[in-house]
Amino acid sequence: xxxxxxxxxxxxxxxxxxxxxxxxxxxxxxxxxxxxxxxxxxxxxxxxxxxxxxxxxxxxxxxxxxxxxxxxxxxxxxxxxxxxxxxxxxxxxxxxxxxxxxxxxxxxxxxxxxxxxxxxxxxxxxxxxxxxxxxxxxxxxxxxxxxxxxxxxxxxxxxxxxxxxxxxxxxxxxxxxxxxxxxxxxxxxxxxxxxxxxxxxxxxxxxxxxxxxxxxxxxxxxxxxxxxxxxxxxxxxxxxxxxxxxxxxxxxxxxxxxxxxxxxxxxxxxxxxxxxxxxxxxxxxxxxxxxxxxxxxxxxxxxxxxxxxxxxxxxxxxxxxxxxxxxxxxxxxxxxxxxxxxxxxxxxxxxxxxxxxxxxxxxxxxxxxxxxxxxxxxxxxxxxxxxxxxxxxxxxxxxxxxxxxxxxxxxxxxxxxxxxxxxxxxxxxxxxxxxxxxxxxxxxxxxxxxxxxxxxxxxxxxxxxxxxxxxxxxxxxxxxxxxxx
Amino acid sequence: xxxxxxxxxxxxxxxxxxxxxxxxxxxxxxxxxxxxxxxxxxxxxxxxxxxxxxxxxxxxxxxxxxxxxxxxxxxxxxxxxxxxxxxxxxxxxxxxxxxxxxxxxxxxxxxxxxxxxxxxxxxxxxxxxxxxxxxxxxxxxxxxxxxxxxxxxxxxxxxxxxxxxxxxxxxxxxxxxxxxxxxxxxxxxxxxxxxxxxxxxxxxxxxxxxxxxxxxxxxxxxxxxxxxxxxxxxxxxxxxxxxxxxxxxxxxxxxxxxxxxxxxxxxxxxxxxxxxxxxxxxxxxxxxxxxxxxxxxxxxxxxxxxxxxxxxxxxxxxxxxxxxxxxxxxxxxxxxxxxxxxxxxxxxxxxxxxxxxxxxxxxxxxxxxxxxxxxxxxxxxxxxxxxxxxxxxxxxxxxxxxxxxxxxxxxxxxxxxxxxxxxxxxxxxxxxxxxxxxxxxxxxxxxxxxxxxxxxxxxxxxxxxxxxxxxxxxxxxxxxxxxxxxxxxxxxxxx
Numbered sequence: 006x007x008x009x010x011x012x013x014x015x016x017x018x019x020x021x022x023x024x025x026x027x028x029x030x031x032x033x034x035x036x037x038x039x040x041x042x043x044x045x046x047x048x049x050x051x052x053x054x055x056x057x058x059x060x061x062x063x064x065x066x067x068x069x070x071x072x073x074x075x076x077x078x079x080x081x082x083x084x085x086x087x088x089x090x091x092x093x094x095x096x097x098x099x100x101x102x103x104x105x106x107x108x109x110x111x112x113x114x115x116x117x118x119x120x121x122x123x124x125x126x127x128x129x130x131x132x133x134x135x136x137x138x139x140x141x142x143x144x145x146x147x148x149x150x151x152x153x154x155x156x157x158x159x160x161x162x163x164x165x166x167x168x169x170x171x172x173x174x175x176x177x178x179x180x181x182x183x184x185x186x187x188x189x190x191x192x193x194x195x196x197x198x199x200x201x202x203x204x205x206x207x208x209x210x211x212x213x214x215x216x217x218x219x220x221x222x223x224x225x226x227x228x229x230x231x232x233x234x235x236x237x238x239x240x241x242x243x244x245x246x247x248x249x250x251x252x253x254x255x256x257x258x259x260x261x262x263x264x265x266x267x268x269x270x271x272x273x274x275x276x277x278x279x280x281x282x283x284x285x286x287x288x289x290x291x292x293x294x295x296x297x298x299x300x301x302x303x304x305x306x307x308x309x310x311x312x313x314x315x316x317x318x319x320x321x322x323x324x325x326x327x328x329x330x331x332x333x334x335x336x337x338x339x340x341x342x343x344x345x346x347x348x349x350x351x352x353x354x355x356x357x358x359x360x361x362x363x364x365x366x367x368x369x370x371x372x373x374x375x376x377x378x379x380x381x382x383x384x385x386x387x388x389x390x391x392x393x394x395x396x397x398x399x400x401x402x403x404x405x406x407x408x409x410x411x412x413x414x415x416x417x418x419x420x421x422x423x424x425x426x427x428x429x430x431x432x433x434x435x436x437x438x439x440x441x442x443x444x445x446x447x448x449x450x451x452x453x454x455x456x457x458x459x460x461x462x463x464x465x466x467x468x469x470x471x472x473x474x475x476x477x478x479x480x481x482x483x484x485x486x487x488x489x490x
Numbered sequence: 491x492x493x494x495x496x497x498x499x500x501x502x503x504x505x506x507x508x509x510x511x512x513x514x515x516x517x518x519x520x521x522x523x524x525x526x527x528x529x530x531x532x533x534x535x536x537x538x539x540x541x542x543x544x545x546x547x548x549x550x551x552x553x554x555x556x557x558x559x560x561x562x563x564x565x566x567x568x569x570x571x572x573x574x575x576x577x578x579x580x581x582x583x584x585x586x587x588x589x590x591x592x593x594x595x596x597x598x599x600x601x602x603x604x605x606x607x608x609x610x611x612x613x614x615x616x617x618x619x620x621x622x623x624x625x626x627x628x629x630x631x632x633x634x635x636x637x638x639x640x641x642x643x644x645x646x647x648x649x650x651x652x653x654x655x656x657x658x659x660x661x662x663x664x665x666x667x668x669x670x671x672x673x674x675x676x677x678x679x680x681x682x683x684x685x686x687x688x689x690x691x692x693x694x695x696x697x698x699x700x701x702x703x704x705x706x707x708x709x710x711x712x713x714x715x716x717x718x719x720x721x722x723x724x725x726x727x728x729x730x731x732x733x734x735x736x737x738x739x740x741x742x743x744x745x746x747x748x749x750x751x752x753x754x755x756x757x758x759x760x761x762x763x764x765x766x767x768x769x770x771x772x773x774x775x776x777x778x779x780x781x782x783x784x785x786x787x788x789x790x791x792x793x794x795x796x797x798x799x800x801x802x803x804x805x806x807x808x809x810x811x812x813x814x815x816x817x818x819x820x821x822x823x824x825x826x827x828x829x830x831x832x833x834x835x836x837x838x839x840x841x842x843x844x845x846x847x848x849x850x851x852x853x854x855x856x857x858x859x860x861x862x863x864x865x866x867x868x869x870x871x872x873x874x875x876x877x878x879x880x881x882x883x884x885x886x887x888x889x890x891x892x893x894x895x896x897x898x899x900x901x902x903x904x905x906x907x908x909x910x911x912x913x914x915x916x917x918x919x920x921x922x923x924x925x926x927x928x929x930x931x932x933x934x935x936x937x938x939x940x941x942x943x944x945x946x947x948x949x950x951x952x953x954x955x956x957x958x959x960x961x962x963x964x965x966x967x968x969x970x971x972x973x974x975x976x977x978x979x980x981x982x983x984x985x
Binding site: 053056057058059060061062063064065092094096097098101102103104154156283285286287290291292293 | 572573579581586589591592593595695696697698699700702703704730731732733734810811813814817818820822823824833834837857860861862865869
């Protein structure tokens with residue numbers, strides 16, 4: 006179903022393209038040796054190059070280039086063996102040199118694509134126009150003093166990848182799915198941590214609207230610097246609504262840059278096209294054109310980790326998990342790794358079930374992530390092993406897992422300590438059942454009179470009497486036998 | 491101490507090694523000369539006599555142990571465009587205020603490593619923008635030469651005017667210069683000294699305040715080419731901190747002096763016979779050809795068809811880069827700040843007060859040629875023409891080893907003869923700019939005096955990284971020209 010907004014003149018389609026700024030994971034900045042680490046006391050991660058001191062020159066960080074190439078490979082994009090750095094000139098207090106070094110005419114990465122999964126189970130391909138490397142600016146702090154602004158240059162010069170999508174996105178949901186998928190790919194490859202709260206991933210959102218069937222794009226507006234997936238989706242919705250109202254009132258949408266105010270749920274004009282900066286791009290004469298070897302690209306490609314799509318397909322084929330399960334298990338590489346460790350030598354389907362169910366619930370309850378999970382993959386595998394070899398049953402296993410989370414003890418230790426070993430002694434089961442049946446002779450009569458669902462009652466009572474330790478299959482089997490006597 | 495000011499850099503070096511003179515004596519003599527004469531020349535912006543004496547003492551200690559580098563104890567002046575650790579660096583601009591860099595440029599670090607003694611920071615045109623050293627916030631440097639018939643103050647050329655004046659007057663044994671479109675060669679010619687603009691990429695630009703990054707190149711200025719060769723060998727070399735510096739070994743330039751020019755093919759670019767060139771410049775050029783021919787070289791006419799586009803394209807390419815390079819002087823982090831209620835106001839007030847007229851003019855032109863709607867017509871076209879100019883040289887060098895031309899279309903002019911039209915001033919660079927645009931090395935050697943007794947220079951242009959052939963050819967001219975004239979103001983002349 007196509008996403009449509011209904012206005013007073015009928016239905017409208019939205020057209021969205023995203024420019025994502027993703028901070029490159031690297032030790033040092035793009036053109037200096039200063040630390041690229043997030044945080045730190047203001048102005049402690051700053052070299053003389055970052056601060057634009059006289060005579061300072063940029064020197065390209067090879068690792069940042071490798072990260073861009075890896076990302077390009079992850080987006081199945083063209084890798085441009087020749088690219089170039091340009092200066093984007095504008096004055097601002099947190100831009101020490103008066104220009105940002107970026108790639109304008111010749112980006113390092115060309116056309117690529119991102120496959121996104123939608124809620125209705127369908128898949129869409131969103132085109133990537135390009136990816137280029139550029140420097141981040143510093144931070145201006147205006148709220149510390151009534152008359153002065155402060156500048157923190159810790160971020161100045163940190164490497165960013167600007168990833169520009171084609172205007173292929175047609176709904177807020179698709180925008181959200183695109184961003185999630187992009188973030189997933191970046192995290193898999195390890196080129197961006199995707200942390201939107203810390204600003205290591207931000208999006209500029211280009212929105213326009215048109216009537217279904219129109220082939221030309223109408224004028225778009227750019228919403229700058231939206232810093233969460235939810236806000237991106239909200240911003241698209243309210244901006245599309247605004248534009249529809251403008252068109253339907255007989256007006257025209259002006260090309261402009263806008264800001265999203267999530268408190269008021271509206272976008273506001275920041276600057277019009279007429280006020281747009283003339284950035285006077287030109288090739289940075291301090292840097293040679295960036296020429297990389299195909300053999301180096303091939304090396305990086307060979308060392309690339311398995312990407313989300315490939316991993317999903319493999320998990321489905323290798324472990325027999327469902328399409329849904331594979332999508333959850335592959336959200337993060339660490340989860341997939343954890344799963345594979347658990348599933349290795351265990352019942353893989355059971356492992357998927359437990360991960361998606363009780364294990365994630367335990368993580369949520371304790372507020373832990375997969376990386377600092379209170380239960381190791383090996384520990385969970387041991388627990389599942391105890392189910393598979395009938396040492397304990399599933400219900401008892403839940404109790405054991407809770408104990409594992411709480412105490413950190415191993416499953417077998419807990420089973421021993423608490424005496425939870427499943428009772429498979431048919432004699433013990435039979436005597437427990439006989440006691441139950443004797444105490445509930447009225448219900449036995451009813452059951453024999455055709456009230457089949459009482460069977461569950463007997464099972465429950467038996468398990469209760471056996472403190473949950475009865476082997477469910479044996480309990481069932483024995484019950485059936487004794488009830489038919 | 492008679493005779494101490496007759497030393498060249500090379501002879502001083504040899505005298506120091508032989509302990510015929512101490513580094514402290516040599517340095518003190520130069521400090522005295524600066525104190526005595528620089529009031530007239532204004533070639534220094536900042537003098538560092540105390541540091542110089544300290545360094546000289548250390549040099550003597552090293553020399554006593556037969557240690558010390560190739561420049562141990564040699565007093566030099568540093569163009570005030572090179573950042574010097576702990577010593578004020580101004581670029582002859584108000585906007586840098588009392589900026590004291592906490593770092594050393596690679597070129598000056600190389601010289602220090604080889605034992606050089608720095609006497610101070612030399613005057614220049616503000617941000618190296620000018621051809622007469624009239625654009626300095628610290629007042630013009632003055633040419634130590636005077637016309638036979640007049641006491642008028644002559645310009646030393648620019649932008650390395652202070653370097654040229656100090657070397658010519660014997661205040662230093664050598665100096666660093668930078669050359670973007672002729673800023674080493676033209677002042678060298680105006681003051682009767684030698685100067686080399688090496689191949690682009692030969693010397694690191696790290697720590698040198700940028701004018702036009704794709705053209706700026708540091709080089710030596712000294713009394714003769716032997717001194718220049720010694721200095722260049724120290725200054726040059728690959729620097730990982732400058733991505734445009736080239737990783738190729740630095741040869742023994744001094745040794746190339748002895749190569750001679752037998753069989754060398756010397757090209758004479760016919761397009762350099764420009765309209766209105768004074769007859770004495772033409773005559774000097776012809777003289778240069780004769781000298782080289784007599785020394786065994788072959789003279790060949792060549793064509794550099796795009797020469798006439800050199801100047802206009804240079805002033806587009808260089809100023810475009812300058813407009814961007816100078817954006818960092820904004821009053822925010824260092825240098826002069828004029829406070830204002832808004833950020834834009836702070837920029838405007840600081841830059842209005844900090845930059846001189848010529849710098850402002852060039853920033854405006856550079857901003858214009860890069861702006862939307864003009865970029866293709868100016869900047870992009872200039873880049874294309876630049877490629878054509880480079881191809882001219884490459885083609886010519888298929889056939890010849892070096893090119894011989896005049897360095898400048900005239901000798902030094904008087905301060906008050908400065909043309910009122912800035913474009914007229916730019917014509918000073920007409921012969922020097924093309925080599926800069928191509929990135930090839932070039933030098934200027936003194937070759938004679940004009941009718942009024944003012945020195946004139948000849949320029950040699952060489953192949954990429956073939957400074958050695960250039961020096962060999964230049965030395966042949968030096969030997970033939972036997973230029974031993976001295977300027978009116980000179981340390982060796984008692985006041």
